[in-house]
Amino acid sequence: MIKIIRTDSKNEDFSNLIKELDAYLKVTDGNEHEFYNQFNGIDVLNHVILVYDQNEAVACGAFKEFNTSSVEIKRMYTKPQTRGKGLASQVLSALETWAHELGYTACVLETGIRQKEAVQFYKKNNYTNIPNYGQYINMTNSLCFEKKLV
Template identity: 70%
Template sequence: MIELIKTDSNNLGFINLVKQLDAYLKTTDGNEHDFYHQFNNIDVLNHVIIARYNNKTVGCGAFKEFDKDSVEIKRMYTLPEKRGKGVASKILFELELWSKNLGYKNCFLETGKRQVEAVQFYKKNNYKRIPNYGQYIDMENSLCFKKELNK
């Protein structure tokens, strides 16, 4: 059974998964990796969910404040051998619930066109495509999404 744990960016399981995520993104982002990487520091993440299975961290996700009404979903990752089993959906649901309980109304996120599985995952979880925001406005590879939490 999957166990979900609220934690922060100091969690070693989270840190290890983020290293694997960064290695994956380095290959898919190519020349743009350094640009994206600068916005993915985990030391600013105080709201982290990890998923554990048989005492092993198998998935993670986090959020940080985007504005007074919204959070930005960050650092979503599931080990390849655990994909397709609902782990990421459970993590995302818990992140949404946690942010909603803190009074936030919306979740924003950015992913890349080359992360085809991620794009499908967010659409499946009712995230709607929006114009690119902030640092992603002029990034051709970026796709931005939003979900209203009260719907």
């Protein structure tokens, strides 16, 4: 049975999933991992979605305010053994709904060019490429996306 909850970064299940995500990114980001990792602290994340399958936390995502009208999607992860079930789409949809409820009109995010599955996932979920923003402006391995919330 799938259960989706809203929580924050103090949730232990979220912390455990992030440890798995960071281990994965350390491999895929290679030499650039430390650069990216400095922007992925979870202590500032007050809006976290967790998905449970049979009472086990299997997927997560979060957002933080980007500007007065947008949030930045952060820390999206699904355990490898539960991928392909649409859980990441449920997380993303729940984050978008929550952001919209709080009055935000858009979501932005950054993902790595090497995370081919993530790039396809965001395109499939109606995110469009935008110029790299903030700390990612000169990062050739970064791709930035945006989606307007209706």
